[in-house]
Amino acid sequence: MRQSQLFTKTRREAPKDEEAKNAQLLIRAGFVHKEMAGVYAYLPLGLKVLENLKRIVREEMDAIGGQELIMTSLQRKELWEVTDRWNDEKVDVWFKSKLANGTEVGFGWSHEEPITDMMKRFINSYRDLPAYVYQFQTKLRNELRAKSGIMRGREFVMKDMYSYNTDEATHTAFYNSAIEAYKKVFARVGLGDKTFLTVASGGAFTQFSHEFQTISEVGEDTIYVHQEKGIAINKEVMTDEVLAQLTVSRDELEEMKSIEVGNIFNFGGIKSKELGLFYTDEAGEELPVHLGSYGIGITRLMGAMVELFADEKGMVWPEAAAPFLVHLVSVTPSDPAAAAYADALYDDLMKAGVDVLYDDRDARAGEKLADADLIGIPARVIIGKNTLESGKIESVYRMNGVSTLVTREELLALAAGAQKQHRSSHAHG
Ligand SMILES: Nc1ncnc2c1ncn2[C@@H]1O[C@H](COP(=O)(O)OP(=O)(O)OP(=O)(O)O)[C@@H](O)[C@H]1O
Ligand SMILES: [Mg+2]
Missing domain, CATH: 3.30.930.10 (Bira Bifunctional Protein; Domain 2)
Known part of the structure; x- marks a missing residue:
């Protein structure tokens, strides 16, 4: 979405x-x-x-x-x-x-x-x-x-x-x-x-x-x-x-x-x-x-x-209950290359069946990150000018604030894996 x-x-x-x-x-x-x-x-x-x-x-x-x-x-x-x-x-x-x-x-x-x-x-x-x-x-x-x-x-x-x-x-x-x-x-x-x-x-x-x-x-x-x-x-x-x-x-x-x-x-x-x-x-x-x-x-x-x-910044949802699993936040939406990168990543996450909320709004980075903290989606993926320069994507885990840098392929694999583990119906015998 x-x-x-x-x-x-x-x-x-x-x-x-x-x-x-x-x-x-x-x-x-x-x-x-x-x-x-x-x-x-x-x-x-x-x-x-x-x-x-x-x-x-x-x-x-x-x-x-x-x-x-x-x-x-x-x-x-x-x-x-x-x-x-x-x-x-x-x-x-x-x-x-x-x-x-x-x-x-x-x-x-x-x-x-x-x-x-x-x-x-x-x-x-x-x-x-x-x-x-x-x-x-x-x-x-x-x-x-x-x-x-x-x-x-x-x-x-x-x-x-x-x-x-x-x-x-x-x-x-x-x-x-x-x-x-x-x-x-x-x-x-x-x-x-x-x-x-x-x-x-x-x-x-x-x-x-x-x-x-x-x-x-x-x-x-x-x-x-x-x-x-x-x-x-x-x-x-x-x-x-x-x-x-x-x-x-x-x-x-x-x-x-x-x-x-x-x-x-x-x-x-x-x-x-x-x-x-x-x-x-x-x-x-x-x-x-x-x-x-x-x-x-x-x-x-x-x-x-x-x-x-919840913590002082807002809600914190576990994967199984969260409204979305990934919050993709485009922090420099006015930069055409970064926006195009974020758009393409969003499409790929959707294709992989990942529940993703894509913050494509034309708003300040600070405001977007504060909103993401409030909403509390487990994994936050931040796309900005830096992403294109370094080729690495910053992913922050809402629960503990731990930030990791991953490649695009790693991110897609991680997100699809988490989706399968936490959000697909559990098979019962
Ligand atoms: N007003 C309410 N709002 C939200 N959930 C409720 C409410 N009342 C009960 N529940 C939930 O429904 C469950 C089963 O209802 P039950 O009839 O046992 O409630 P209850 O013992 O009357 O609840 P309470 O003692 O809190 O009024 C409760 O264990 C509780 O989780
Ligand atoms: Mg009762």
Whole structure:
């Protein structure tokens, strides 16, 4: 993409009404547009990041047997009354409205009820199980506060997966494979060593669920981390009983602020019983289907990545998520030979299938480099008069500022290699 064609522009000043670093940087760089508090539009650069995150999550969900679908945003009141979750005292984030004929409807803040009800059409016998379904959905939640930028939206993208199994044992096996898949997702976006499997409240039987919490000072949660074991306990459930279950002692744990990027739940047979999702087993007995639910906040994850990776100059994206892999910056665009060189290099990078943003704008070098720092594309390739004189291209790695000089051929090979390694779909067996 040629930057001169990009309709969004960067801005120097952060918006006054925005406290969160993630939203300040994303707005300044033109990745998102703030429609109102907690409600953000995703512009071309931001949408690319979102799509990259979705691709990674999709690959890992598919790898454990997930099948993608999209449920609806408008939901039936009756369904949520069955499980007593229509009540505003029980669920305090509902947006509700009415059809023209007066029928009340809700805007989807979650989808366990409608998905489970829908599955009644398809699950009758043990032969129909297991089934694993997931979606990427814009959830609507009337959050009381929205001060964390895109990390707490009133409208936000979530990946939610639902598992349907015959019994506790097959459920548990899938639940554990989901934990491993989640670990892969967070590792692939560069947050593996900062994200901990955390015991939290909620869920059937044990009364516990698992969250994935990413350590950050700006997080809204507090957890107690066991670094060596790579696990944590949410403050909400920090009791002697939980410590004993995990065979850890309080003084081995470190209190930290964190961001809840994912949450997985075991509902057991409870919700299926309430909603009437039963199957007949081999002996002809009717039993409730075992349900699990597995969320990842895609937009929250994007915000967390800005918070954790940004430096004083701007955002820093890892290759897997970055809107582009290479930022080709022509610093002397008024020099015809240098401009022609940059144009030709851009064409070759495009031909090699590299995701490249080409700053071909007629602007000062300082301004362009500051914009490149703000946008945070991993590899910056600088083309100027010097390039032609030396025959060497300067390539700067955004993450650590390390600069190397390479030949044109070396650059093309490096970029194509990085593209293949970080941005092509991972093949799963
Ligand atoms: N308002 C929001 N904006 C962005 N992401 C969110 C929001 N609420 C939840 N998420 C993400 O969706 C995932 C699954 O949703 P879940 O229902 O577990 O959220 P939650 O526990 O209500 O979140 P929180 O405690 O932060 O309000 C969360 O782990 C989080 O990553
Ligand atoms: Mg949660």
